[in-house]
Amino acid sequence: MKNFTAVFWVALIxxxxxxxxxxxxxxxxxxxxxxxxxAADGQQTTAKDxxxxxxxxxxxxxxxxxxxxxxxxxxxxxxxxxxxxRLAQLGFFKSKVRKxxxxxxxxRKSLVSELDAEMAAFEAFKPEINKGVTQxxxxxxxxxxxxxxxxxxxxxxxVEKQMxxxxxxxxxxxxxxxxxxxxxxxxxxxxxxxxxEAEEKLLSAYDxxxxxxxxxxxxxxxQSDAALTAATAQEKEDLSxxxxxxxxTARANTKEAYQMVGKEAHREFSQRFESGGx
Numbered sequence: 001m002k003n004f005t006a007v008f009w010v011a012l013i014x015x016x017x018x019x020x021x022x023x024x025x026x027x028x029x030x031x032x033x034x035x036x037x038x039a040a041d042g043q044q045t046t047a048k049d050x051x052x053x054x055x056x057x058x059x060x061x062x063x064x065x066x067x068x069x070x071x072x073x074x075x076x077x078x079x080x081x082x083x084x085x086r087l088a089q090l091g092f093f094k095s096k097v098r099k100x101x102x103x104x105x106x107x108r109k110s111l112v113s114e115l116d117a118e119m120a121a122f123e124a125f126k127p128e129i130n131k132g133v134t135q136x137x138x139x140x141x142x143x144x145x146x147x148x149x150x151x152x153x154x155x156x157x158x159v160e161k162q163m164x165x166x167x168x169x170x171x172x173x174x175x176x177x178x179x180x181x182x183x184x185x186x187x188x189x190x191x192x193x194x195x196x197e198a199e200e201k202l203l204s205a206y207d208x209x210x211x212x213x214x215x216x217x218x219x220x221x222x223q224s225d226a227a228l229t230a231a232t233a234q235e236k237e238d239l240s241x242x243x244x245x246x247x248x249t250a251r252a253n254t255k256e257a258y259q260m261v262g263k264e265a266h267r268e269f270s271q272r273f274e275s276g277g278x
Contacts, residue, residue: 068135075138079129079145083122086149090119093159102166102173111159118152161224161243168217168250175210175254178261182206202264209257216250 094115097108125148128141182203186196220243227239 071135072132072138075135075142076129076132079138079142080126083125083129083145086122086152087119089156090115090122090152093156093163094119096163097159100163100166102168102170103162107162107166111162114155115159118148118155121148122152158224158228161227161240164247165217165221165224165243168213168220168247168254171254172210172213172217172250175213175257178258179203179207179210182261198264202260206257206261209253209260213250213253213257216246216253220244220246220250 094112097103097111097115100108103111122145125141125145128144129138132138132141182199186199186203189196189199223239223242223246227236227243230236230239
């Protein structure tokens with residue numbers, strides 16, 4: 001019994017340290033995703049910025065547009081670079097979605113399908129770019145790319161939000177394993193005839209925090225889903241902020257739950273150490 005208790009608390013301290021660190025990391029997850037977007041496309045493109053500009057085709061040397069061949073070649077090179085950049089970004093998200101824990105298979109399939117469609121659309125621009133022979137051809141395809149780029153932003157934003165929600169869902173699932181461990185410890189203490197009042201009180205408080213976190217994530221998902229069909233830009237922004245706020249609240253509840261159990265684990269482990277393991 002003594003060995004069980006000691007091993008349990010040592011393991012719990014290690015696990016809680018890892019989970020608490022993971023929970024804190026999720027607060028900056030959005031920033032991390034955006035940074036990886038930028039690394040993926042090499043053009044400082046983020047999910048919320050439409051960095052593609054038709055001006056990139058004609059703006060820098062507008063006075064030189066009378067040099068048709070040079071400008072067409074330059075325009076083609078620019079557009080192909082931008083298309084490859086977007087494909088790299090979308091490919092990055094697709095890879096993340098495929099490996100992301102916390103997503104249901106239906107959600108995973110839907111997101112991958114959406115990203116595949118966007119990638120196919122951008123791949124289709126390549127032959128259109130290459131067959132362009134006039135400046136008008138380049139301008140026309142650049143406008144089409146811009147339209148698709150803006151459309152793909154919605155897909156990327158939706159993927160980002162679902163990934164953030166899925167990560168928090170996974171953190172909560174991990175936290176629930178701690179609850180199971182606490183319950184097993186209570187059962188072991190009861191079997192040895194010891195009081196479990198303190199442990200049961202701790203378990204109840206812990207489970208309450210985790211249940212609150214789960215509700216927070218559900219509310220966040222509702223906000224994210226509602227944003228997809230919001231009528232106005234302001235409504236979408238409000239719902240997006242609501243999504244972020246609920247996830248932040250979920251992280252806070254989960255972190256507090258970890259801290260409660262971690263504090264008790266450290267307290268009891270210290271007592272056992274000071275008493276020589278008795």
